[in-house]
Amino acid sequence: IVQARNLEMTYRNGDVETYALRGVDIEIQKGEMVAVMGPSGCGKTTLLNCLSGIDQATGGEINIEGTNLVDMNDNQKTKYRAENMGFIFQTFNLLPVLTSIENVELPLLVSGTDTKTARNKAQAALEAVGLGEYGHHKPAQLSGGQRQRVTVARSLVNEPYIVWADEPTGALDSETANEVMSLMTNLNKNQGLTILLVTHNREVAELSNRIINMKDGVISSEEIIN
Amino acid sequence: IVQARNLEMTYRNGDVETYALRGVDIEIQKGEMVAVMGPSGCGKTTLLNCLSGIDQATGGEINIEGTNLVDMNDNQKTKYRAENMGFIFQTFNLLPVLTSIENVELPLLVSGTDTKTARNKAQAALEAVGLGEYGHHKPAQLSGGQRQRVTVARSLVNEPYIVWADEPTGALDSETANEVMSLMTNLNKNQGLTILLVTHNREVAELSNRIINMKDGVISSEEIIN
Ligand SMILES: Nc1ncnc2c1ncn2[C@@H]1O[C@H](COP(=O)(O)OP(=O)(O)OP(=O)(O)O)[C@@H](O)[C@H]1O
Ligand SMILES: Nc1ncnc2c1ncn2[C@@H]1O[C@H](COP(=O)(O)OP(=O)(O)OP(=O)(O)O)[C@@H](O)[C@H]1O
Ligand SMILES: [Mg+2]
Ligand SMILES: [Mg+2]
Numbered sequence: 001i002v003q004a005r006n007l008e009m010t011y012r013n014g015d016v017e018t019y020a021l022r023g024v025d026i027e028i029q030k031g032e033m034v035a036v037m038g039p040s041g042c043g044k045t046t047l048l049n050c051l052s053g054i055d056q057a058t059g060g061e062i063n064i065e066g067t068n069l070v071d072m073n074d075n076q077k078t079k080y081r082a083e084n085m086g087f088i089f090q091t092f093n094l095l096p097v098l099t100s101i102e103n104v105e106l107p108l109l110v111s112g113t114d115t116k117t118a119r120n121k122a123q124a125a126l127e128a129v130g131l132g133e134y135g136h137h138k139p140a141q142l143s144g145g146q147r148q149r150v151t152v153a154r155s156l157v158n159e160p161y162i163v164w165a166d167e168p169t170g171a172l173d174s175e176t177a178n179e180v181m182s183l184m185t186n187l188n189k190n191q192g193l194t195i196l197l198v199t200h201n202r203e204v205a206e207l208s209n210r211i212i213n214m215k216d217g218v219i220s221s222e223e224i225i226n
Numbered sequence: 227i228v229q230a231r232n233l234e235m236t237y238r239n240g241d242v243e244t245y246a247l248r249g250v251d252i253e254i255q256k257g258e259m260v261a262v263m264g265p266s267g268c269g270k271t272t273l274l275n276c277l278s279g280i281d282q283a284t285g286g287e288i289n290i291e292g293t294n295l296v297d298m299n300d301n302q303k304t305k306y307r308a309e310n311m312g313f314i315f316q317t318f319n320l321l322p323v324l325t326s327i328e329n330v331e332l333p334l335l336v337s338g339t340d341t342k343t344a345r346n347k348a349q350a351a352l353e354a355v356g357l358g359e360y361g362h363h364k365p366a367q368l369s370g371g372q373r374q375r376v377t378v379a380r381s382l383v384n385e386p387y388i389v390w391a392d393e394p395t396g397a398l399d400s401e402t403a404n405e406v407m408s409l410m411t412n413l414n415k416n417q418g419l420t421i422l423l424v425t426h427n428r429e430v431a432e433l434s435n436r437i438i439n440m441k442d443g444v445i446s447s448e449e450i451i452n
Binding site: 011013016018037038039040041044045090091136137141142143144145146149166167170171172173174175176200202 | 237239242244263264265266267270271316317362363367368369370371372375392393396397398399400401402426428
Protein backbone atom coordinates (compact mmCIF):
# COMPACT_ATOMS: atom_id res chain seq x y z
CA ILE A 1 0.00 0.00 0.00
CA VAL A 2 2.94 2.36 0.67
CA GLN A 3 6.15 1.94 -1.28
CA ALA A 4 9.24 4.14 -1.29
CA ARG A 5 12.61 3.69 -2.99
CA ASN A 6 15.86 5.49 -2.30
CA LEU A 7 14.25 8.29 -0.30
CA GLU A 8 16.50 11.21 0.37
CA MET A 9 16.00 14.40 2.35
CA THR A 10 18.67 17.04 2.43
CA TYR A 11 18.05 20.31 4.27
CA ARG A 12 20.05 23.33 3.17
CA ASN A 13 20.43 26.28 5.55
CA GLY A 14 22.75 28.79 4.01
CA ASP A 15 25.80 26.68 3.21
CA VAL A 16 25.10 24.00 5.82
CA GLU A 17 23.62 20.74 4.54
CA THR A 18 21.89 18.24 6.84
CA TYR A 19 21.32 14.78 5.38
CA ALA A 20 18.20 13.69 7.25
CA LEU A 21 17.40 10.72 4.94
CA ARG A 22 20.19 9.05 2.98
CA GLY A 23 18.53 6.44 0.81
CA VAL A 24 15.61 4.69 2.51
CA ASP A 25 13.62 1.82 0.95
CA ILE A 26 10.38 0.88 2.66
CA GLU A 27 7.25 -1.09 1.89
CA ILE A 28 4.11 -1.23 4.03
CA GLN A 29 1.41 -3.79 3.30
CA LYS A 30 -2.31 -3.06 3.62
CA GLY A 31 -3.43 -3.85 7.16
CA GLU A 32 0.09 -3.94 8.60
CA MET A 33 1.16 -2.17 11.77
CA VAL A 34 4.79 -1.12 11.44
CA ALA A 35 6.87 0.56 14.16
CA VAL A 36 9.91 2.79 13.47
CA MET A 37 12.51 3.26 16.22
CA GLY A 38 15.89 4.95 16.45
CA PRO A 39 17.94 7.59 18.26
CA SER A 40 16.87 11.20 18.52
CA GLY A 41 17.63 12.98 15.23
CA CYS A 42 18.03 9.87 13.05
CA GLY A 43 15.23 10.79 10.60
CA LYS A 44 12.02 9.12 11.82
CA THR A 45 9.79 12.21 11.68
CA THR A 46 11.33 13.20 8.34
CA LEU A 47 10.54 9.73 6.94
CA LEU A 48 6.94 9.86 8.18
CA ASN A 49 6.41 13.35 6.78
CA CYS A 50 7.77 12.37 3.36
CA LEU A 51 5.72 9.17 3.11
CA SER A 52 2.49 10.90 4.16
CA GLY A 53 3.04 13.78 1.77
CA ILE A 54 3.42 16.47 4.43
CA ASP A 55 6.95 17.19 3.16
CA GLN A 56 8.56 16.76 -0.25
CA ALA A 57 11.56 14.40 -0.30
CA THR A 58 14.59 15.78 -2.18
CA GLY A 59 15.27 12.42 -3.85
CA GLY A 60 13.75 8.99 -4.52
CA GLU A 61 10.16 7.99 -5.23
CA ILE A 62 7.02 7.32 -3.22
CA ASN A 63 3.98 5.35 -4.28
CA ILE A 64 0.84 5.26 -2.17
CA GLU A 65 -1.59 2.77 -3.67
CA GLY A 66 -4.59 4.27 -5.32
CA THR A 67 -3.60 7.87 -4.87
CA ASN A 68 -2.32 10.54 -7.19
CA LEU A 69 -1.51 13.02 -4.47
CA VAL A 70 1.05 14.38 -6.92
CA ASP A 71 -1.66 15.44 -9.40
CA MET A 72 -3.88 17.16 -6.85
CA ASN A 73 -3.98 20.81 -6.00
CA ASP A 74 -3.68 21.91 -2.36
CA ASN A 75 -7.43 21.91 -1.67
CA GLN A 76 -7.90 18.45 -3.14
CA LYS A 77 -4.92 17.16 -1.16
CA THR A 78 -6.32 18.55 2.08
CA LYS A 79 -9.74 17.00 1.45
CA TYR A 80 -8.15 13.69 0.39
CA ARG A 81 -6.01 13.52 3.54
CA ALA A 82 -8.94 14.44 5.79
CA GLU A 83 -11.05 11.66 4.29
CA ASN A 84 -8.45 8.91 4.09
CA MET A 85 -5.58 9.47 6.49
CA GLY A 86 -5.10 10.10 10.18
CA PHE A 87 -2.17 12.16 11.51
CA ILE A 88 -0.64 12.24 14.98
CA PHE A 89 2.18 14.78 14.91
CA GLN A 90 5.09 14.70 17.35
CA THR A 91 4.16 18.22 18.50
CA PHE A 92 0.48 17.65 18.65
CA ASN A 93 -0.80 20.47 16.42
CA LEU A 94 -4.23 21.17 17.85
CA LEU A 95 -5.74 24.52 16.91
CA PRO A 96 -5.52 26.60 20.11
CA VAL A 97 -8.59 28.67 19.36
CA LEU A 98 -10.90 25.62 19.06
CA THR A 99 -12.19 23.42 21.87
CA SER A 100 -11.11 19.79 21.87
CA ILE A 101 -14.41 18.56 20.39
CA GLU A 102 -14.14 21.18 17.64
CA ASN A 103 -10.57 20.06 16.96
CA VAL A 104 -11.63 16.42 16.74
CA GLU A 105 -14.57 17.02 14.39
CA LEU A 106 -12.47 19.08 11.96
CA PRO A 107 -11.49 16.22 9.57
CA LEU A 108 -15.16 15.20 9.37
CA LEU A 109 -16.32 18.71 8.50
CA VAL A 110 -13.51 19.11 5.96
CA SER A 111 -14.59 15.90 4.22
CA GLY A 112 -18.22 16.98 4.05
CA THR A 113 -19.93 15.26 7.00
CA ASP A 114 -23.00 17.09 8.35
CA THR A 115 -22.46 18.98 11.61
CA LYS A 116 -24.73 16.79 13.75
CA THR A 117 -23.05 13.51 12.74
CA ALA A 118 -19.61 15.13 13.03
CA ARG A 119 -20.35 16.28 16.57
CA ASN A 120 -21.59 12.82 17.62
CA LYS A 121 -18.63 11.01 16.12
CA ALA A 122 -16.21 13.48 17.72
CA GLN A 123 -17.80 12.92 21.13
CA ALA A 124 -17.49 9.14 20.71
CA ALA A 125 -13.84 9.48 19.70
CA LEU A 126 -13.10 11.59 22.80
CA GLU A 127 -14.79 8.99 24.99
CA ALA A 128 -12.69 6.27 23.38
CA VAL A 129 -9.53 8.04 24.67
CA GLY A 130 -11.00 8.74 28.11
CA LEU A 131 -11.76 12.41 27.53
CA GLY A 132 -15.54 12.44 27.14
CA GLU A 133 -15.83 15.18 29.79
CA TYR A 134 -13.19 17.43 28.24
CA GLY A 135 -14.86 18.35 24.95
CA HIS A 136 -15.19 22.02 25.86
CA HIS A 137 -11.65 22.52 27.13
CA LYS A 138 -9.32 24.32 24.76
CA PRO A 139 -5.79 22.93 24.33
CA ALA A 140 -4.40 25.42 26.87
CA GLN A 141 -6.85 24.03 29.41
CA LEU A 142 -5.63 20.47 29.03
CA SER A 143 -2.65 18.54 30.38
CA GLY A 144 0.13 17.43 28.00
CA GLY A 145 -1.15 13.88 27.87
CA GLN A 146 -4.72 15.04 27.37
CA ARG A 147 -3.70 17.10 24.33
CA GLN A 148 -1.89 14.08 22.94
CA ARG A 149 -5.02 11.97 23.38
CA VAL A 150 -7.20 14.59 21.64
CA THR A 151 -4.78 14.36 18.69
CA VAL A 152 -5.18 10.58 18.71
CA ALA A 153 -8.99 10.92 18.75
CA ARG A 154 -8.84 13.38 15.84
CA SER A 155 -6.66 10.99 13.81
CA LEU A 156 -9.17 8.15 14.11
CA VAL A 157 -12.50 9.99 13.94
CA ASN A 158 -12.81 9.81 10.16
CA GLU A 159 -12.14 6.06 10.00
CA PRO A 160 -9.05 6.55 7.79
CA TYR A 161 -7.45 3.61 5.97
CA ILE A 162 -3.96 4.62 7.21
CA VAL A 163 -2.70 6.42 10.31
CA TRP A 164 0.69 8.12 10.45
CA ALA A 165 1.52 8.27 14.16
CA ASP A 166 4.61 10.13 15.40
CA GLU A 167 5.12 9.03 19.01
CA PRO A 168 1.42 8.74 19.94
CA THR A 169 2.11 7.84 23.60
CA GLY A 170 5.20 9.92 24.40
CA ALA A 171 3.38 12.12 26.93
CA LEU A 172 1.38 9.36 28.61
CA ASP A 173 1.77 7.27 31.75
CA SER A 174 1.92 3.53 31.09
CA GLU A 175 -1.72 2.82 31.90
CA THR A 176 -3.10 5.54 29.64
CA ALA A 177 -0.58 4.54 26.93
CA ASN A 178 -1.95 0.99 27.07
CA GLU A 179 -5.50 2.28 26.61
CA VAL A 180 -4.51 4.33 23.56
CA MET A 181 -2.53 1.45 22.03
CA SER A 182 -5.30 -1.11 22.53
CA LEU A 183 -7.66 1.30 20.77
CA MET A 184 -5.24 1.43 17.83
CA THR A 185 -4.38 -2.30 17.74
CA ASN A 186 -8.10 -3.18 17.83
CA LEU A 187 -8.74 -0.98 14.80
CA ASN A 188 -5.73 -2.61 13.12
CA LYS A 189 -6.86 -6.17 13.83
CA ASN A 190 -10.64 -5.74 13.44
CA GLN A 191 -10.87 -3.12 10.71
CA GLY A 192 -7.60 -3.58 8.87
CA LEU A 193 -6.39 -0.06 9.68
CA THR A 194 -2.82 0.32 8.38
CA ILE A 195 -0.58 2.01 10.96
CA LEU A 196 2.93 3.43 10.63
CA LEU A 197 4.03 4.46 14.08
CA VAL A 198 7.22 6.11 15.30
CA THR A 199 7.95 5.38 18.93
CA HIS A 200 10.75 5.46 21.51
CA ASN A 201 8.84 2.93 23.64
CA ARG A 202 9.93 -0.67 23.03
CA GLU A 203 6.77 -2.12 24.59
CA VAL A 204 4.62 -0.08 22.20
CA ALA A 205 6.80 -1.10 19.24
CA GLU A 206 6.40 -4.79 20.14
CA LEU A 207 2.63 -4.52 19.58
CA SER A 208 3.35 -4.11 15.85
CA ASN A 209 3.94 -6.70 13.12
CA ARG A 210 7.41 -5.42 12.33
CA ILE A 211 9.97 -2.98 13.82
CA ILE A 212 12.18 -0.89 11.52
CA ASN A 213 15.29 0.48 13.23
CA MET A 214 16.86 3.65 11.84
CA LYS A 215 20.23 5.30 12.45
CA ASP A 216 21.71 8.41 10.80
CA GLY A 217 19.18 8.67 7.99
CA VAL A 218 19.16 5.01 6.93
CA ILE A 219 17.41 1.81 7.97
CA SER A 220 19.87 -0.20 10.02
CA SER A 221 17.78 -3.32 10.69
CA GLU A 222 14.31 -4.81 10.70
CA GLU A 223 12.72 -7.20 13.17
CA ILE A 224 9.69 -9.40 12.52
CA ILE A 225 7.48 -9.46 15.61
CA ASN A 226 4.17 -11.07 14.58
CA ILE B 227 14.19 24.45 50.66
CA VAL B 228 10.71 24.21 49.15
CA GLN B 229 7.69 23.84 51.39
CA ALA B 230 4.02 23.87 50.50
CA ARG B 231 0.93 23.24 52.64
CA ASN B 232 -2.60 22.51 51.51
CA LEU B 233 -2.02 23.60 47.91
CA GLU B 234 -5.17 23.98 45.88
CA MET B 235 -5.73 24.86 42.25
CA THR B 236 -9.24 25.27 40.93
CA TYR B 237 -9.76 26.34 37.32
CA ARG B 238 -13.05 28.06 36.49
CA ASN B 239 -14.23 28.12 32.87
CA GLY B 240 -17.64 29.68 32.73
CA ASP B 241 -19.57 27.60 35.24
CA VAL B 242 -17.33 24.53 35.00
CA GLU B 243 -14.83 24.02 37.83
CA THR B 244 -11.81 21.71 37.49
CA TYR B 245 -10.07 20.78 40.73
CA ALA B 246 -6.50 20.23 39.54
CA LEU B 247 -4.92 20.27 43.03
CA ARG B 248 -7.03 19.34 46.05
CA GLY B 249 -4.80 19.89 49.06
CA VAL B 250 -1.18 18.94 48.48
CA ASP B 251 1.55 19.07 51.15
CA ILE B 252 5.10 18.78 49.96
CA GLU B 253 8.61 19.43 51.26
CA ILE B 254 11.82 19.27 49.25
CA GLN B 255 15.19 19.35 50.98
CA LYS B 256 18.22 21.19 49.65
CA GLY B 257 20.18 18.87 47.35
CA GLU B 258 17.35 16.34 46.98
CA MET B 259 16.20 14.87 43.68
CA VAL B 260 12.48 14.17 43.86
CA ALA B 261 10.39 12.52 41.13
CA VAL B 262 6.63 13.02 40.70
CA MET B 263 4.62 10.38 38.84
CA GLY B 264 0.94 9.79 38.17
CA PRO B 265 -1.68 9.32 35.45
CA SER B 266 -2.25 11.85 32.69
CA GLY B 267 -4.26 14.79 34.05
CA CYS B 268 -3.67 14.13 37.77
CA GLY B 269 -2.05 17.52 38.47
CA LYS B 270 1.74 17.09 38.11
CA THR B 271 2.34 20.04 35.77
CA THR B 272 -0.03 22.18 37.84
CA LEU B 273 1.93 21.31 41.00
CA LEU B 274 5.27 22.12 39.38
CA ASN B 275 3.97 25.43 38.01
CA CYS B 276 2.57 26.49 41.40
CA LEU B 277 5.74 25.59 43.33
CA SER B 278 8.02 27.35 40.85
CA GLY B 279 5.84 30.45 40.80
CA ILE B 280 4.83 30.17 37.15
CA ASP B 281 1.19 29.94 38.23
CA GLN B 282 -0.64 31.22 41.27
CA ALA B 283 -2.30 28.51 43.39
CA THR B 284 -5.90 29.31 44.40
CA GLY B 285 -5.35 28.05 47.95
CA GLY B 286 -2.64 27.03 50.43
CA GLU B 287 0.84 28.44 51.00
CA ILE B 288 4.26 28.07 49.42
CA ASN B 289 7.61 28.87 50.96
CA ILE B 290 10.80 28.78 48.93
CA GLU B 291 13.75 29.28 51.24
CA GLY B 292 15.44 32.60 50.96
CA THR B 293 13.10 34.08 48.42
CA ASN B 294 10.36 36.65 48.58
CA LEU B 295 9.09 36.04 45.09
CA VAL B 296 5.78 37.36 46.44
CA ASP B 297 7.27 40.83 47.06
CA MET B 298 8.97 41.18 43.70
CA ASN B 299 7.62 42.90 40.65
CA ASP B 300 7.55 41.07 37.32
CA ASN B 301 10.97 42.24 36.15
CA GLN B 302 12.62 41.28 39.42
CA LYS B 303 10.91 37.87 39.35
CA THR B 304 12.13 37.23 35.80
CA LYS B 305 15.70 38.16 36.68
CA TYR B 306 15.56 36.14 39.93
CA ARG B 307 14.31 33.04 38.11
CA ALA B 308 16.89 33.40 35.33
CA GLU B 309 19.70 33.59 37.91
CA ASN B 310 18.54 30.91 40.32
CA MET B 311 16.20 28.42 38.69
CA GLY B 312 16.16 26.16 35.64
CA PHE B 313 12.92 25.29 33.84
CA ILE B 314 12.14 22.40 31.51
CA PHE B 315 8.54 22.79 30.37
CA GLN B 316 6.44 19.88 29.16
CA THR B 317 5.92 21.69 25.84
CA PHE B 318 9.45 22.83 25.44
CA ASN B 319 8.97 26.60 24.99
CA LEU B 320 11.96 27.56 22.89
CA LEU B 321 11.68 30.90 21.10
CA PRO B 322 11.16 29.97 17.44
CA VAL B 323 12.84 33.08 16.09
CA LEU B 324 16.15 32.38 17.93
CA THR B 325 18.74 29.75 17.07
CA SER B 326 19.35 27.04 19.67
CA ILE B 327 22.53 28.68 20.97
CA GLU B 328 20.67 31.99 21.30
CA ASN B 329 17.88 30.19 23.17
CA VAL B 330 20.36 28.56 25.55
CA GLU B 331 22.28 31.76 26.33
CA LEU B 332 19.11 33.72 27.12
CA PRO B 333 19.04 33.11 30.94
CA LEU B 334 22.70 34.20 31.12
CA LEU B 335 22.04 37.43 29.22
CA VAL B 336 18.93 38.14 31.33
CA SER B 337 20.97 37.79 34.52
CA GLY B 338 23.70 40.14 33.30
CA THR B 339 26.47 37.88 31.98
CA ASP B 340 28.64 39.43 29.23
CA THR B 341 27.93 38.21 25.70
CA LYS B 342 31.28 36.43 25.19
CA THR B 343 31.00 34.35 28.38
CA ALA B 344 27.32 33.68 27.70
CA ARG B 345 28.11 32.37 24.22
CA ASN B 346 30.88 30.09 25.52
CA LYS B 347 28.76 28.68 28.33
CA ALA B 348 25.84 28.09 25.96
CA GLN B 349 28.08 26.20 23.55
CA ALA B 350 29.39 24.02 26.38
CA ALA B 351 25.83 23.31 27.54
CA LEU B 352 24.83 22.25 24.02
CA GLU B 353 27.84 19.94 23.82
CA ALA B 354 26.86 18.41 27.18
CA VAL B 355 23.54 17.28 25.64
CA GLY B 356 25.14 16.08 22.38
CA LEU B 357 24.11 19.06 20.26
CA GLY B 358 27.39 20.95 19.87
CA GLU B 359 26.91 21.03 16.07
CA TYR B 360 23.34 22.30 16.20
CA GLY B 361 23.83 25.76 17.70
CA HIS B 362 22.68 27.55 14.57
CA HIS B 363 19.58 25.49 13.92
CA LYS B 364 16.32 27.15 14.87
CA PRO B 365 13.73 25.04 16.72
CA ALA B 366 11.87 24.31 13.47
CA GLN B 367 15.10 22.84 12.11
CA LEU B 368 15.48 20.36 14.94
CA SER B 369 13.92 17.00 15.74
CA GLY B 370 11.53 16.67 18.70
CA GLY B 371 14.15 15.12 20.92
CA GLN B 372 16.74 17.73 19.88
CA ARG B 373 14.39 20.55 20.92
CA GLN B 374 13.88 18.83 24.25
CA ARG B 375 17.63 18.59 24.77
CA VAL B 376 18.10 22.28 23.93
CA THR B 377 15.55 23.05 26.66
CA VAL B 378 17.54 20.88 29.09
CA ALA B 379 20.76 22.71 28.16
CA ARG B 380 19.05 26.08 28.70
CA SER B 381 17.79 25.02 32.13
CA LEU B 382 21.30 24.15 33.35
CA VAL B 383 23.42 26.84 31.68
CA ASN B 384 23.09 29.34 34.50
CA GLU B 385 24.10 26.85 37.21
CA PRO B 386 20.78 27.27 39.06
CA TYR B 387 20.29 25.97 42.60
CA ILE B 388 17.00 24.26 41.65
CA VAL B 389 15.65 22.79 38.41
CA TRP B 390 11.93 22.28 37.78
CA ALA B 391 11.80 19.56 35.09
CA ASP B 392 8.49 18.55 33.50
CA GLU B 393 9.14 15.27 31.68
CA PRO B 394 12.73 16.09 30.56
CA THR B 395 13.14 12.82 28.59
CA GLY B 396 9.65 12.24 27.18
CA ALA B 397 10.75 12.73 23.56
CA LEU B 398 14.03 10.79 23.81
CA ASP B 399 15.15 7.25 22.95
CA SER B 400 16.51 5.32 25.93
CA GLU B 401 20.18 5.93 25.16
CA THR B 402 19.81 9.69 24.79
CA ALA B 403 17.55 9.77 27.86
CA ASN B 404 20.32 8.09 29.86
CA GLU B 405 22.82 10.72 28.72
CA VAL B 406 20.49 13.55 29.78
CA MET B 407 19.74 11.92 33.13
CA SER B 408 23.38 11.23 33.97
CA LEU B 409 24.10 14.89 33.26
CA MET B 410 21.39 15.85 35.75
CA THR B 411 22.24 13.25 38.42
CA ASN B 412 25.90 14.26 38.29
CA LEU B 413 24.97 17.88 38.93
CA ASN B 414 22.73 16.69 41.76
CA LYS B 415 25.41 14.52 43.41
CA ASN B 416 28.47 16.67 42.74
CA GLN B 417 27.07 20.19 42.97
CA GLY B 418 24.04 19.70 45.20
CA LEU B 419 21.61 20.81 42.47
CA THR B 420 18.05 20.35 43.81
CA ILE B 421 15.78 18.73 41.21
CA LEU B 422 12.01 18.29 41.14
CA LEU B 423 11.22 16.17 38.12
CA VAL B 424 7.90 15.02 36.71
CA THR B 425 8.21 11.85 34.67
CA HIS B 426 6.16 8.99 33.22
CA ASN B 427 9.33 6.86 33.01
CA ARG B 428 9.81 4.56 35.99
CA GLU B 429 13.51 4.03 35.27
CA VAL B 430 14.10 7.77 35.29
CA ALA B 431 12.09 8.16 38.50
CA GLU B 432 14.19 5.49 40.22
CA LEU B 433 17.30 7.63 39.79
CA SER B 434 15.84 10.03 42.37
CA ASN B 435 15.94 9.98 46.18
CA ARG B 436 12.19 9.79 46.51
CA ILE B 437 9.13 9.21 44.28
CA ILE B 438 5.87 11.05 44.95
CA ASN B 439 2.83 9.42 43.34
CA MET B 440 -0.18 11.60 42.52
CA LYS B 441 -3.74 10.78 41.60
CA ASP B 442 -6.70 13.13 41.01
CA GLY B 443 -5.08 16.24 42.45
CA VAL B 444 -3.66 14.68 45.64
CA ILE B 445 -0.56 12.80 46.69
CA SER B 446 -1.51 9.13 46.95
CA SER B 447 1.80 7.68 48.16
CA GLU B 448 5.54 8.26 48.53
CA GLU B 449 8.42 5.85 48.01
CA ILE B 450 11.91 6.24 49.42
CA ILE B 451 14.45 5.13 46.80
CA ASN B 452 17.88 6.26 48.01
N1 LIG C 1 -6.68 26.30 32.27
C1 LIG C 1 -7.31 25.17 32.64
N2 LIG C 1 -8.66 25.18 32.74
C2 LIG C 1 -9.32 24.06 33.12
N3 LIG C 1 -8.72 22.88 33.42
C3 LIG C 1 -7.37 22.83 33.33
C4 LIG C 1 -6.60 23.95 32.93
N4 LIG C 1 -5.29 23.59 32.91
C5 LIG C 1 -5.25 22.30 33.29
N5 LIG C 1 -6.50 21.84 33.54
C6 LIG C 1 -6.88 20.50 34.02
O1 LIG C 1 -6.18 20.26 35.24
C7 LIG C 1 -5.86 18.87 35.34
C8 LIG C 1 -4.39 18.71 35.69
O2 LIG C 1 -3.58 19.14 34.64
P1 LIG C 1 -2.01 18.92 34.65
O3 LIG C 1 -1.48 19.58 33.43
O4 LIG C 1 -1.43 19.35 35.95
O5 LIG C 1 -1.89 17.33 34.54
P2 LIG C 1 -0.60 16.39 34.44
O6 LIG C 1 -0.59 15.52 35.63
O7 LIG C 1 0.61 17.22 34.18
O8 LIG C 1 -0.92 15.47 33.17
P3 LIG C 1 0.03 14.91 31.98
O9 LIG C 1 0.74 13.72 32.55
O10 LIG C 1 -0.96 14.53 30.92
O11 LIG C 1 0.94 16.00 31.56
C9 LIG C 1 -6.23 18.21 34.00
O12 LIG C 1 -7.45 17.47 34.16
C10 LIG C 1 -6.46 19.39 33.07
O13 LIG C 1 -7.49 19.15 32.12
N1 LIG D 1 14.44 22.29 8.54
C1 LIG D 1 15.57 21.62 8.90
N2 LIG D 1 16.79 22.14 8.59
C2 LIG D 1 17.91 21.48 8.95
N3 LIG D 1 17.95 20.31 9.58
C3 LIG D 1 16.76 19.76 9.93
C4 LIG D 1 15.52 20.38 9.61
N4 LIG D 1 14.51 19.59 10.10
C5 LIG D 1 15.10 18.52 10.68
N5 LIG D 1 16.46 18.62 10.58
C6 LIG D 1 17.45 17.66 11.05
O1 LIG D 1 17.16 16.39 10.43
C7 LIG D 1 17.51 15.34 11.32
C8 LIG D 1 16.33 14.37 11.44
O2 LIG D 1 15.25 14.98 12.07
P1 LIG D 1 13.95 14.15 12.51
O3 LIG D 1 12.96 15.14 13.04
O4 LIG D 1 13.48 13.30 11.37
O5 LIG D 1 14.51 13.21 13.66
P2 LIG D 1 13.75 12.12 14.56
O6 LIG D 1 14.33 10.80 14.26
O7 LIG D 1 12.28 12.28 14.42
O8 LIG D 1 14.20 12.54 16.03
P3 LIG D 1 13.40 12.55 17.44
O9 LIG D 1 13.41 11.15 17.93
O10 LIG D 1 14.27 13.46 18.29
O11 LIG D 1 12.04 13.11 17.21
C9 LIG D 1 17.87 15.98 12.67
O12 LIG D 1 19.29 15.94 12.84
C10 LIG D 1 17.39 17.42 12.53
O13 LIG D 1 18.23 18.35 13.22
MG1 LIG E 1 10.76 12.97 15.64
MG1 LIG F 1 1.87 17.49 32.57
